[in-house]
Amino acid sequence: MIETIKGFLILTGALFMLLAAMGILRLPDLLTRMHATTKAAALGVILIMLAVAVHFGEVAVVARAFAIIVFVLMTAPVAAHVIGRAGYFVGSKLWSGTVKDELRPNYDPLTHELKSGLETDANAVHQPRDSDPK
């Protein structure tokens, strides 16, 4: 029974990693590639670490396996967000079939200025205040 569970976990984990690699090879632009890799690869690592925990069954090893799982769950979204942000700012091209890019009309890449989209001509002008640094 334990062997079956272990084999299932290992095989599914490896398959998810292969899926992530196929995604990074086949998808058209940076953001879609990240969408494939971050989730599928994290799930693959989690499944394999569960298999490790089931295989050893000692407190010390299970604790370490769960530490890896928690670490991956915490760092994968952070790393994906940071790289996606940097990629957008660097100006990597989006796929030609992209339907919506809501940041594009409101963001000025030269000044790093972000608008809310609700500005009128009156309040778009910068009003200097006394508290502004000189």
Place this chain on the structure above:
Amino acid sequence: MATVILISQVLMSLALILAFVRVVRGPSLPDRVVALELFASIVVGLVGVYAIQTDVSSFLDAAIVIALMGFLAAIAFARFLERGGPRDD
């Protein structure tokens, strides 16, 4: 069990090859950084499977270190990109 481990190792090696193709081809630096991060994840999986195969639990420490290094490398590359360092895609 040995067969299952062998199959999974073959699958993950194939995944490593595919990710490496993206590292070589990737049109821009962020694509390569994403591929390298995927590299780190796959290697963590390989180390876990190897720990099961050899019945040595100490390999998990190596897996922790590799996961940490992958994360730090991604953060460092993103900082580098946002600060606009010199690069040659």
